Amino acid sequence: MIPRRSLFGAAGIAGASLLAACAGESDVDPALGAPAGPQDSGAITFQIWDKAQEPAMQQIIDAFREQYPDITVTMSSAAFATYFERLRIQATGDDLPDVFWINGPNFELYASYGMLQDLGELEGFDPANYPLNLTELYTYQGTPYASPKDFDTIALWYNRDLLHRAGIDEPTGSWSWEEYRDASAAVTRTLGAEQIWGNPGGVANQAYIYPLIMQAGGFILDEEKTVSGYDSPAAIEAFSFLDGMIREGTAPDVRYTTENKPEDLFSSGRAALYQSGNWQAALLKDSPVREHLGVAPLIHGAEEANVIHGIGYAMSARSRNKPAASAFLSFLGSEQAHRIQGAAGAANPAFVGTNDAYIEALPEFSLDVFVDAAETARQYPASQNTSAWLQLEELLFPKILSGDGELEKHAQDLAARMNGVLADES
C-alpha cells in the first residue's frame, strides 16, 4: 500500500520522461497529399469520448464505408474524465489516433505543438460551412486544424409550472438581469417553504459566469491571450450580481450547490429558472418535470453575449495513413455525416442548415433557440494551456461566491494566478 502510493508520483513523472525519450524527434511531413480514392484500401483509428454518441458515430462510419469499402475505421472511446490524459500520453509516445475528437480548452495545446494536421488543403472542407465562431475556435494562427462536429450555446431553461404558481409570466423574449433576478426572488419567496428556489445558483463557467461577465462588457481572456479579465470591473459586477442573489437567499449558496448540483435541482423541479446549454436536453428529456419545461433566449445585460463551444474532428499530423484519414475526415465534415448525427439525436450538428432533425427530435423544448443564439455568440475562451486556468477557476469561483465578504480579493487572486499561467505559455 505504501509503495503504491509513493510510487504514484515519482513513477508518473519518470514514466512520462521515459516516453519522451522514446518518442524522440520523428520527422513530420506537414503535407496532406491527395485523399484516398474509393478503390483504395487501408486501416485507420478513430477516438471519441462519449459512449452515448457511439451508435451515431458508427452509423457515420458505415455510411463512409459504403463509399470506401476497403478502408477500415477502428473506433475506440475513452471516458471524458481521462480522455485528455490518455491523448497527451498518446501524443508524447507518438501514437495519436489517425482521427480523434478535440475540444476548445485542449485545441491550441495540440495545434501549437504541431500535433494536428493542417486542414487547409483538405478536399471538401470549407470552414464557411460551420458557424464562424466555431471555425475560429479551431483555427490557430490563421490555419484550420479541426473540423467542427457540433455546437452548444446557452439559453434560459424554465419550469412554467413553478413560474405560474409564483405569478410570473413565462419569458417570451430575452429577460434583462433585473427581470431574471426579480422573477427568481418571487419564486423563492412564494415557494421557498417547499424548498423550491427561483434559480439553482452554482458556479458553471461556460453556462453562467462567462456570458454574464461578457454581458457586463468584460472578457475572460483578452485578444492576445495574455491577460485575465477576472479582476476587471465588469467581472466584479457579474460576480456581485450572482453573489447578491445568494446573499438575499434567492439562490442557494455554493456550499449547498456543491452537495446538490444545480442541474439536479432544476431537473427535479426544485428550481424554476436555469441558465444552461443544449447539452442539458439529453438529461431533461428524462426529467419528471419534463412536461413543464421550456426554453427562452439567454438573459441580457448591458451587452448581448452568449458563448459558443463545440467538439472538433482533428487528424494527427503524424498519421501513418494520411490518404485514408483525409478521406474519412472530409466525410465526417460533410453535410451527410452531420445529418446522420442530428437525426440520431446525438448532438446539435455544426454544419449550417442541418439542425432541423435535432430540433425536431424534442419539439417541446424549442431547441431552435440555441441554434439562433449561435449567430451572435462569442467564441469560447481558450488559450494554449487552458486546463491550467480552468483548474484555478474550479478552485476559486466557489470562493468568490462563497459569501465570505472578500469577493474582490478572491477575484484578484484568480486573475493574478491566471496571469501567471498565461505568462508561462509559449
Added chain:
Amino acid sequence: MSHDTAPPRRRRGRGRDGYWPIVFLAPLMIGVVAFYFWPILSTVLNSFASFDPFGGRTFAGLENYRTLLGDSFIPRAVLNTAVYTAIVLLGIPIAVGVASLLTQKGLRFSRFYQVLFFLPAVSMPVAVALVWRMIFNQEFGVVNWALSLVGIDGPYWVTAPWWSLLAVSVVGLWSSLPLAVIILSAGLQGIPRELYEAAQLDGAGALRQFLSVTVPLLTPSIFFLMIITAINGFQLFDLLFAMMGQANPAMADTQSLVYLFYSEAFRQHDQGYASVIALLILAIIGVITLLQFRVQKRWVHYD
C-alpha cells in the same frame, strides 16, 4: 590450525558459488533500481527542469524552487496535511483498545468481529469516500440528522473549510483502523500468557494488566504503526479528491500536498514544479520518520 585458514576458505567458497548469488538477486535488484532508485533520481533531475506538455525538457535551474517559496497554497497544504496526519494518528490508541477486546479469551463471534473491522481495508477508497460524502451531507446526511435529534444544526461537513478537513480526517482514521487492528492483534498474540498469570498472582486487575503488561509489550507494534500511519497521512490524496468533489468552496483551503502535486503534474502540465512538491513531501516524511526513530529509544520496549 584450521581456524587460521578460515578467511581463505570463505574466499574460496565465494569462488565455488560463482555468480549464482548475483543471478538470483538480479531480478529483485533490477526491480528496486527501476521502481525505486530511478524514479527518485529522475524526480530530482526533473525538479531542475521546465517541461512542455508533451514531455520536452529544458534546464530551468532553481526556478521551480523559487516558485515553491512564493506559492501561497503551499503553507496551507502543509498545515492541512499535518492536521490530517495528527488526527489519523489518534486512531492508534483506538486500535489498541479494539485489538485487545477482539483478542480477549472466550469472546464469542470473534472471527465475525475481525471480518467486520477489516471491511474498510478491502473497500474501494473512492466508493468509501462517496458513501461518507452522503453520510456527511448537510441536508440529508445521517450525521446531521443525528445532531438534529439533540437540537444541533449541523455544519456543511464537506464544503466548509476546517469542517471538511475534519470530515476527511475522520474517514481517514476509520479506514486506517483495520490494518492497525490486524498488526496489534498479532502483537497481542505474541505476548506470553505466563506474564498475565504472574501479574494475576501479584494481584493486578484487568486494567493494571493492560497498562503494565499489554501496552509496554505492544510498543514495538505501536511504533511500527506510527511510522506507516504518518507516512500514509502525508500522502493524503484519494479520500480528499473523492470526498470534496469539484467546485467546492472549501477546496482551496483544504488541499493536501499530494493534491497540489496532482494538480501541478496533471492539470497544469508543470511536471518540473510537481517534482519539487514531490521532493518536499519526501523531505517532510523523511524528517518525521527520522524523528520518530530518534524518540523511539525512550519509549519502545524490545523484550
